[in-house]
Amino acid sequence: MKVKIKSWNSVAIWKWDVPNEEVCGICRVAFDGCCSTCKTPGDDCPLIWGECSHVFHMHCLLRWLATEGSRGQCPMDRKAWVTAK
């Protein structure tokens, strides 16, 4: 008997591309959880990366940027926030 693989049906779970155990600097919730206003993690509560390489829940960052005190800066390093492309 000789056998060869014809087709392979894989299963994978997608994860945010961030180091394990890292939490959102704004809400302190792990990135595989969601921000405080969302109910389910995943595509409905996405992450956002800055050019400064910091990452947050998008909802958390937008709420932060909407406050006057933010002055449009990254809450971690106080550099002007520029979303990475």
Added chain:
Amino acid sequence: MYTPQRSALRNLKMRNKNADLVFPSHKPIPDKSVGASKQSGTNAPVKLVIKPLKVKPMLPVNFEDEMWHKLKSAIIAIHNHRPVKESFEELYKACENLCLHNMAPSLYSKLVNECEKHYIAEKRRLDDNPATQEAFLFEINRCWELHCQQMELIRSIFLYLDRTYVLHTPGIASIWDMGIELFRKHILPPSAVRQKTLWGLLSLIKYERGGDSINRPLVNTLINMFSQLNIYTQGFESQFLSETRDYYEEEGERLVEKLSVSNYIQHVSKRLEQEHQRIMNYLEKKTSTPLFKVVEDELIRKHIDTILAKGFSDLMKGDRNSRKNSKSKLEDLEELYDLLQRVNALDRLRAYFGNYIKNTGASIINDPIVNDPKQDVTVIEQLINFKRRMDEFVEVSFSSSYNFDQALKEGFETFINKRQTKPAELLAKFIDKKLKIGNKQTSDSEVESILNDALVLFRYIQGKDVFEGFYKRDFAKRLLMNKCASDDYERSMLFKMKRECGPGYTSNLEQMFKDIHTSREFMKAFYDSRYGDQLREEFKVDLHVNTLTQGSWPSYNPTPLNIPPEVAQCQQIYETFYREKARGKGLKWYNNLAYCVLSAYYPSGNKEFECTSFQAVTLLTFSELPQTELRTFEEIQQATGMETKELVRTLLTLACAKVKLLVKHPKGKDLKPTDKYSVCDDFKFKLFRIRINSVQMEKTMEENEKTVERVFLERHYQVDACAVRIMKMRKSLSFTELISELLGQLKFKAEVPDLKKRIESLIDREYLERGRDDPTIIRYLA
């Protein structure tokens, strides 16, 4: 019968007609004084002086006696069925003249006197009559009919009296009523004759109830006589009703024991119809209400419990194989419903119906086959059939009554929820079977109707979260192993659940469905990209990847497996593509959930095997080995990297199942650690493509997903979150208030002791505290 008398009466009537005396009162009553003045008025005007008569005009001395004598002999002739000598005109005039001469009072009393004599004589004759009961009734009947005819004649002779003196003198009965009074007083006083008549009537009615035919016109006239004599209620009805009660009391007690319930019900319906006919035929309409009450009391009301206890479940069961039989059961129950409705006892019937559902349902879901994985879903089929039959009863037999429909619903809810998780699990499994490839139902409408039936049961299940857990587990298996019979069926079922429980209920399931579709789109984009080209150039593996969103799917654990290097490389290429396309996302592979198709080459020809990744990896370690080369368990484990438990299961499906791809040495059904394995080159199986038993993978998926425990854990979280939310808002509540708030807000049916435990746990974890003064008060800790 009685011909001579009858013809005499007829003659009398004829003469009456000839004499134009039918309505004598229409003739004007002559006024002598007016006539006199007219005569004198024809001459020229004359001064008219009226002088009082010196002497009153004298009546003949024996005027009154003569007149009366004529009348009396006519009365006697009528009473004795003899022709009357005088013409009616003469008789009428005689009466009129007596009245005009103020002799009406004495005429009236003479008339009464004369009639009374007749009835006294009649009575004597009746008393001496030794006739049998029926002949006696005929005699009374004759007596009454003659009375009516004779009084009619006498009244027409004495009409002037009746219209003047009698009419204007209070306290005097009309001639007709006077006759009735005399008849009642002398012929039918509350005496032996009346009793004899009554018993005669009652026994005729009894014969009729017993099935004999009786002389209904006779009964009708006699009962009518009671009515006319104004003794119907006192002298007939009350005895009739008590006789009826005795009759049906005996019959009810006897037949409820003797007959089957079905026959008894039919008998009672027949009786009610017969009594209705009796009312129509000869009873007064007013007897209807008390009569039906008596019959209903004796035949129904007294025996409700006996009927229901003895026959209700038999009536419900019916014989499912016999269409005709089950139809007649429906009708029997319909009749029972009607009968009990008459006596206002539908709540009793409903209670029996509810209990029947609870007991029968409980016996279905407690049947030992529930624990046999091969047969357990037949329980759901039984429940669906049971529901259909009960619906039919409500619709056909219980006139679609709202109350009975409620009883049905309560019954189902009660028995289904007696077992906490099993019905939910079985229902999910049942639906899984229907939605999986290989299900025998072919038409869309057939599948749709089965899903609707399943949904009906779904509604009754209180643990919707438990059901969702099982449904999700099975849905995941269908999706990942590509076993959905149709996406449309899946969508339809999701839609139904969503409609029942709201969008929150199906959000995870819909995400799962979406993941599978998104994955297909990604695969298409992948094969259109340069990465796809690269994969095709370097490898001959057809790769598909299902990318899942964590949290929406059951939680699986990856278990170790040394996948073939080319598969790993393919996955690598795909992951590079994926990271590029889905920015910020990476992949975690679950190779234990993969399944694949192997091409196999045997000396006898080529085959394809559909199998799980475990089976594929195991088979690959045997590829191109000669049949003589044996491998030990350890050697295989070394090569595949599988856990012992998984490898044992895999080898069982490959070497011990019906289709044997590997040969175990020595042969046998069980695996021993010392067993060795080799390929099987003379593999003979007709089909080209063979699906290797994948129960193993399903098991793996189920084990990873400890559905029930997860559901209960999830409930704890929900209680905690809900309690904290309530307390945050209300700040302070009594223990019982908090519990009732929780019961109102939680989506599943929570048990109070469980809630108490959760509250204690929140106090321990310092989310809440007990009041310092009053420990029954709970306070929110900020």
